Amino acid sequence: MAEIVNLRLARKAKRRAEGExxxxxxxxxxxxxxxxxxxxxxxxxxxxxxxxGAKRAD
Incomplete structure (x- = not known):
């Protein structure tokens, strides 16, 4: 079974990481x-x- 993820918390964590x-x-x-x-x-x-000062004159 897949792990259940709270999208609100995931979005907040992503926003915090981007802000940092x-x-x-x-x-x-x-x-x-x-x-x-x-x-x-x-x-x-x-x-x-x-x-x-080190440039050559043309």
Whole structure:
């Protein structure tokens, strides 16, 4: 015999899991401290300057 599943509870569990996935993404995207964002911006700028300086002139 098949297992009886309460669809209301299954839908709620699915919605909770989807919400948690979105929350995890948002924490990674927006959860950085100001110091971390500043550090990342400085590293990005330094990398871009290094790459621009290494370009060949046509």
């Amino acid at each position: 996935a979105v929350a995890t993404t948002n924490r990674a995207k927006f959860g950085a401290t100001k110091a971390e964002r500043t550090k990342l911006a400085l590293e990005t700028n330094r990398r871009d300057r290094t790459l621009d």
